[in-house]
Amino acid sequence: MLYIAKRLAFYVLAAFVAITVNFFLPRLTPGDPASTIVATYSTTLNEESLAALRQAYGLTDDPLFQQYLTYLGNILRGDFGRSLSNFPAQVSDIIAAGIGWSVLLGLTSVLLSFVIGSALGALAAWRRGGIFDRFAPPVLLFLGSFPYFFLALLLFYIFCFKLKWFPMGNAYSSVNPPPFTLSGIGDVLYHLIAPAFTVVLVSLGPWTLNMRNAMIGVLSEDYLTLAEAKGLKPRRVLFSHAVRTALLPNITALGAAIGGVFSGQLLTEIVFTYPGLGYSLMRAVSAVDYPLMQALFLIITLSVLAANFLVDTLYVLLDPRVRAGQGA
Amino acid sequence: MPDLVPALEITNLSVGYATEDGIRTAVDKVSFSIAPGEFMGLAGESGCGKSTIAQSILRLLRAPGVITGGEIRVAGHDMLTANSDRVRELRWHTASIVLQNALTSLNPVKRISAQLKEVLERGGGIKTPAELLEMVDIDPSRLSAFPHELSGGQRQRVVIAMALALSPQLIILDEPTTALDVIVQQEIFVTVKALQKRMGFAVLLITHDLPLLFDVADRIAVMKDGKIVEAADTATFRKHQEHPYSKALLSATPKVDFTTIQPVAERGPVPPVLETHHLVKSYGRNPFTGSAVLRAVDDMSFRLAPSEIVALVGASGSGKSTFGRIVTGLIRPTSGDILVDGHTPVPVSRRRPGTPRAAQMVFQDVYGSLNPLHTIGHHLRRAVISAPGTDKRDVEARVAALLTEVGLTPTESYLDRRPHELSGGQRQRVGLARALAASPKLLVADEPVSMLDVSIRRDILNLIARLRDEQGVAVLYITHDVVSAGYIADRIAVMHRGKLVEEGSAKAVLKNPQHDYTRRLIAAVPGGLGLPTDQPEVALP
Numbered sequence: 001m002l003y004i005a006k007r008l009a010f011y012v013l014a015a016f017v018a019i020t021v022n023f024f025l026p027r028l029t030p031g032d033p034a035s036t037i038v039a040t041y042s043t044t045l046n047e048e049s050l051a052a053l054r055q056a057y058g059l060t061d062d063p064l065f066q067q068y069l070t071y072l073g074n075i076l077r078g079d080f081g082r083s084l085s086n087f088p089a090q091v092s093d094i095i096a097a098g099i100g101w102s103v104l105l106g107l108t109s110v111l112l113s114f115v116i117g118s119a120l121g122a123l124a125a126w127r128r129g130g131i132f133d134r135f136a137p138p139v140l141l142f143l144g145s146f147p148y149f150f151l152a153l154l155l156f157y158i159f160c161f162k163l164k165w166f167p168m169g170n171a172y173s174s175v176n177p178p179p180f181t182l183s184g185i186g187d188v189l190y191h192l193i194a195p196a197f198t199v200v201l202v203s204l205g206p207w208t209l210n211m212r213n214a215m216i217g218v219l220s221e222d223y224l225t226l227a228e229a230k231g232l233k234p235r236r237v238l239f240s241h242a243v244r245t246a247l248l249p250n251i252t253a254l255g256a257a258i259g260g261v262f263s264g265q266l267l268t269e270i271v272f273t274y275p276g277l278g279y280s281l282m283r284a285v286s287a288v289d290y291p292l293m294q295a296l297f298l299i300i301t302l303s304v305l306a307a308n309f310l311v312d313t314l315y316v317l318l319d320p321r322v323r324a325g326q327g328a
Numbered sequence: 329m330p331d332l333v334p335a336l337e338i339t340n341l342s343v344g345y346a347t348e349d350g351i352r353t354a355v356d357k358v359s360f361s362i363a364p365g366e367f368m369g370l371a372g373e374s375g376c377g378k379s380t381i382a383q384s385i386l387r388l389l390r391a392p393g394v395i396t397g398g399e400i401r402v403a404g405h406d407m408l409t410a411n412s413d414r415v416r417e418l419r420w421h422t423a424s425i426v427l428q429n430a431l432t433s434l435n436p437v438k439r440i441s442a443q444l445k446e447v448l449e450r451g452g453g454i455k456t457p458a459e460l461l462e463m464v465d466i467d468p469s470r471l472s473a474f475p476h477e478l479s480g481g482q483r484q485r486v487v488i489a490m491a492l493a494l495s496p497q498l499i500i501l502d503e504p505t506t507a508l509d510v511i512v513q514q515e516i517f518v519t520v521k522a523l524q525k526r527m528g529f530a531v532l533l534i535t536h537d538l539p540l541l542f543d544v545a546d547r548i549a550v551m552k553d554g555k556i557v558e559a560a561d562t563a564t565f566r567k568h569q570e571h572p573y574s575k576a577l578l579s580a581t582p583k584v585d586f587t588t589i590q591p592v593a594e595r596g597p598v599p600p601v602l603e604t605h606h607l608v609k610s611y612g613r614n615p616f617t618g619s620a621v622l623r624a625v626d627d628m629s630f631r632l633a634p635s636e637i638v639a640l641v642g643a644s645g646s647g648k649s650t651f652g653r654i655v656t657g658l659i660r661p662t663s664g665d666i667l668v669d670g671h672t673p674v675p676v677s678r679r680r681p682g683t684p685r686a687a688q689m690v691f692q693d694v695y696g697s698l699n700p701l702h703t704i705g706h707h708l709r710r711a712v713i714s715a716p717g718t719d720k721r722d723v724e725a726r727v728a729a730l731l732t733e734v735g736l737t738p739t740e741s742y743l744d745r746r747p748h749e750l751s752g753g754q755r756q757r758v759g760l761a762r763a764l765a766a767s768p769k770l771l772v773a774d775e776p777v778s779m780l781d782v783s784i785r786r787d788i789l790n791l792i793a794r795l796r797d798e799q800g801v802a803v804l805y806i807t808h809d810v811v812s813a814g815y816i817a818d819r820i821a822v823m824h825r826g827k828l829v830e831e832g833s834a835k836a837v838l839k840n841p842q843h844d845y846t847r848r849l850i851a852a853v854p855g856g857l858g859l860p861t862d863q864p865e866v867a868l869p
Contacts, residue, residue: 222432226487229386230447231419240446241435248437319437320474 003322004313011309018301022294023071027064080295085287091295094280099299101171102276105269106261108192109199114257116200117207118250122243124208125215137209144205152198152271159194160272166194169273195272199265203257207250214246221245248319255311259304333404335498335530336385336423337361341398343380343389351396354380356554358398364497367524367531369545369562371538371577373781377554378534379428382502385532386425387415403497421452424491428503430484434475440486441471447493460489464519480644481512488520492527501533505540509643509808514852517544536782538578539855542566550574580783581855584814584838599670601686601769601802602632602655607664609650624650625661626826634769637796637803639813639834641849642823648806651823652772655804656689669769682716688763692775694755698747704731704758705743711765730761733798735791753784760791764801771795774806789816810849814838822846 062070074080080091120140124133143151159165167173171191178184218224219242227241266278273279277296284292316322341358344351355377362368372378383389385400387407400407402422407415427433434443444457458468464485466478475483484504491499501520505513521544524531533545541548542562549559550573558571569575607628612621624647632638642648653659654666657673666672669686679685691697698707708727712718718726731739734757747755756776763771773792777785793816796803807813813820813834820837822830822845830843841847 222427222429223435225388226425226427226433226490227435227446229388229419229425230490231416231421231450232446233416236446241438245435245437320439321436321476 003316007309007312011305015302015305018305019072019075019298020068022298022301023068026290026294027067075298080298081291083284083289083292085283085289085292091291094292095277095295095299098275098277098280101274102261102265102269102278104171104188105192105195105199105274105276106265107258109196109203109265110254110257110261112196113200113203113207114250114254117204118211118243118247120204121208121211121213122215122238122246124212125219125246126238126242128216128219133212137205137212140205140208143201144203146202148198148202149267149271151202152195152268155194155198155201156271167191171275191274195265195268195274198268198272206253210253211246211250214249215242218242218246248315251311251314251318255308256304258307258311261303261307333364334361334401335364335366335403336532337399337401338381338385339399339401341381341384341400342396343377343384344394344396346392346394351394353396354393354554355384358551358554358556360549360556360559362498362530362532365524365528365530367521367533367544367546369533369535369541369548370551371535371541371548372551373536373577373783376551378551379502382425382500382532382534385423385498385500386419387412388425420447420450420491420494420496422496423498423500424494424496425500425502426484426487426491426504429507430480430487430504431507433487434483436475438474439471440473440475440478444471444486444490444493447490450494452494454495455493460493461486463492463523464489479512480508481516484508484516485519488516488523492523492529495527496529498530498532501531503535504533506535510810510852510854511643511848513540513854520544537854538782539581539853543854550577577783580786582786582789582812582815584811584835598634600631600667601634601636601669602630602804603665603667604628604630605665607651607654607666608662609647609654609659610662623647623826625654628664628826628828630821630828630831632770632802632804634802635796635800636819637793637805637817638819638821639805639807639817640821640823641807641810641813643808643849645825646823647826648823649774652689652774652804652806655770656687656772658689681714684716685766685768687770687772688766688768690756690759690763690771690773690776692778694752694759694779695747697759698755700747703744703746704750707758708761708765711762715766726765730764733764733795734758734761736761751784752780753788756780756788757791760788760795764795764799768801770802770804772804772806775808776805777812778807778809785812786815792816810838811853822849 078092080095083089083091083094086094120136124130124136127133160168167190172178172184172187173191174187178187224237224241227237232240265276266281268274269276269278270282277299280292281296283289284296338361339359341355342353343355344353346352358377358381360368370378370381380389380393383393384395385402385407389395395408398408402418405418405422407418410418434440440461441457444460447453448455448457455463457471461468461471466482466485466489470478470482475486478486488499488504505516508516517540520531523529533541535541538548545562547559548562548565549556550571551557552573558565558569558574560570565574569578607625607630608623609625610621610623626647628651630651640648640651650659654661655668655673657675657679660675669684671684671686673687674683698704705727708730709723712723712726712730713720727743728739731737731742736742736754736757742750742754742758747758750758759776760771771792776792777788780788789812792803792805795801805813805817810820817834819832820830820834821828822837822843824843824845830837830841830846832842837846838850841850
């Protein structure tokens with residue numbers, strides 16, 4: 001428990017640092033973005049409108065430190081200001097609309113590639129030198145070496161455009177989000193398949209290879225010989241002893257992968273016009289929408305931290321050696 | 329009737345390892361049998377095929393190992409012709425195995441109870457996990473412990489409990505105590521013998537340690553190059569060894585020679601080469617009280633004269649290696665003073681090319697302490713070049729001289745070889761040469777022979793003694809083995825839980841130990857110290 005508390009304290013500190021950097025960095029650059037935007041309007045608008053505009057953008061002449069405190073307070077209340085490109089929509093509303101889809105696509109694809117990749121890796125190591133072991137790793141590496149967007153475009157062209165097996169974009173068919181019914185969920189899943197499949201295909205290689213290598217290491221351990229000598233069924237030796245232990249390094253990698261969900265699938269979301277945060281980020285960048293960008297960067301950073309904390313906690317459950325403060 | 333069926337019967341067993349040039353024979357037409365309830369010892373050095381036999385019995389041999397012929401019957405069941413499902417059924421019911429490394433034979437992420445239950449779930453077990461632990465003298469409340477929460481000895485006890493769970497007729501102990509201290513080793517064998525008496529299983533003990541077999545085995549077989557060269561009752565074998573190899577193996581075990589009188593070295597006003605005052609190294613600090621969680625070295629005051637060999641003896645965890653690492657500057661003490669050749673050791677990270685290296689380390693792990701990618705010549709040249717005051721022109725001459733000193737001649741034939749082309753003993757010689765490159769005043773040898781085969785241990789110890797005689801280098805010999813300490817050292821210092829508990833001339837300490845811990849340490853040595861024993865053999869309970 002002390003271990004988890006220590007980790008939590010570390011992550012809270014890291015989050016605080018991330019927020020601070022996120023606040024100061026844009027303000028330290030010469031010509032801070034918001035005032036640039038206000039300046040472009042300064043000749044066409046009267047004083048009153050300019051003041052209103054300043055206020056709307058949250059531009060004040062307060063000392064930097066005071067602004068910082070206000071910013072901290074706003075973030076704690078979930079107030080990220082207003083979007084410039086979708087003025088006067090709240091940034092938090094735009095993020096709220098996209099985050100669900102990003103999480104859905106991200107978690108589905110990462111978990112799928114983790115499960116499939118680990119299973120393939122375990123299989124390859126268990127039948128080491130077999131046909132599967134000889135062909136799977138190079139094929140997966142070949143797929144993984146494709147640039148992300150290239151594979152996405154290729155799949156989009158073949159399956160969505162030519163064959164029309166999957167929809168050409170968006171996360172659901174109707175204008176409004178589908179109801180939470182069987183057909184509604186089916187519709188969402190139908191839209192999910194193509195982008196998720198792309199991400200899985202590209203990221204499968206490392207999962208498989210890491211699992212295979214970890215398994216080969218574990219298989220030569222004495223406790224595996226002993227498990228076999230004890231007369232346990234091969235299936236039990238495989239799952240209860242070998243996979244159980246060999247999975248640990250992959251679980252560490254899972255934390256990084258989940259954290260990288262938002263940034264990693266950016267291009268996939270763009271190619272498949274999937275309405276997630278990556279798609280929002282692209283629009284924010286092209287529209288020079290600083291408040292939205294800043295909020296998105298913060299979300300990406302915080303999600304990496306949150307995911308790593310989750311994995312650290314999970315690790316405590318899975319690897320007893322960490323509990324004693326050894327290992328790790 | 330079942331008592332007439334041997335617990336193990338091996339007939340003409342041949343096992344080989346597939347290599348690029350065909351099958352290399354590891355076990356060559358070996359036959360022996362073990363009667364029910366018998367304790368048999370199989371002795372031999374590494375590579376003689378004894379562990380291959382152990383694995384063949386349970387059909388655990390993995391590729392490239394192949395059984396090429398013969399027959400193995402465990403309690404009457406043919407292990408070699410049965411299909412793999414049948415073999416799996418027979419495993420643990422007829423014979424079980426305890427592997428060498430106690431620290432890695434249990435799955436680190438599963439509780440002890442789960443790993444015991446796994447076996448009991450196969451059926452046929454008569455005990456509960458708690459009863460099994462009790463049987464091997466472990467508190468049943470430790471059931472929910474993870475392996476890393478137990479000591480090495482306790483872990484090996486758990487494996488022994490596991491091995492007995494389905495009451496097999498035979499248990500194979502494959503070097504079960506090599507990684508453990510002598511006292512722990514003795515305690516474990518007392519337990520095994522007691523259980524054997526009660527439950528009547530047969531034991532096949534595989535080891536390189538003949539004196540240990542004298543203490544525990546009924547019958548001894550000696551293996552060399554895949555063949556059994558001699559097999560006899562322990563009593564007979566002890567008196568007379570038929571085969572020259574058995575004799576060689578037995579005489580290779582260092583014995584303390586109490587007959588010669590030790591010359592007392594002149595300890596005039598010569599300044600000591602190593603001197604410590606109230607040396608402390610503590611680890612971990614309680615954030616509230618500020619007290620140390622572990623004091624690895626606790627108030628050590630110690631002196632070592634030039635050209636003296638002092639053995640620092642203690643169990644694992646006694647702090648003896650920590651002390652050695654402080655002396656060589658690998659770690660820094662928490663408090664207290666240390667002077668090596670009149671100077672405080674410079675931490676390795678702050679060492680500059682000119683800094684004299686008064687103390688040099690010889691490592692235990694001969695396989696891990698030489699980078700396998702580099703040649704022997706490269707290793708030694710680097711050591712010579714980095715030594716202070718080397719004339720860069722005669723590096724080659726110095727390397728050759730070092731190799732000659734450690735007995736690796738002709739030197740040219742070793743320069744271009746890589747570590748894997750050398751035997752363990754040769755590697756340790758290279759380790760010694762490397763340590764000597766900086767012309768140290770003191771060699772810190774941390775268990776330099778414990779990973780080597782018995783027959784070459786004495787050669788290395790003799791070499792260390794010779795280096796002392798010829799070069800006047802002092803030696804701090806760190807070991808858990810009192811016999812070798814008595815063999816080589818002028819003085820023995822005994823460490824227990826970070827403290828120096830006894831110190832004196834080697835033979836005086838061994839003959840007449842003062843501290844209780846020293847007495848236990850000496851009593852646990854299998855076969856005794858080679859003292860003329862007029863009392864009958866000490867029977868284990």
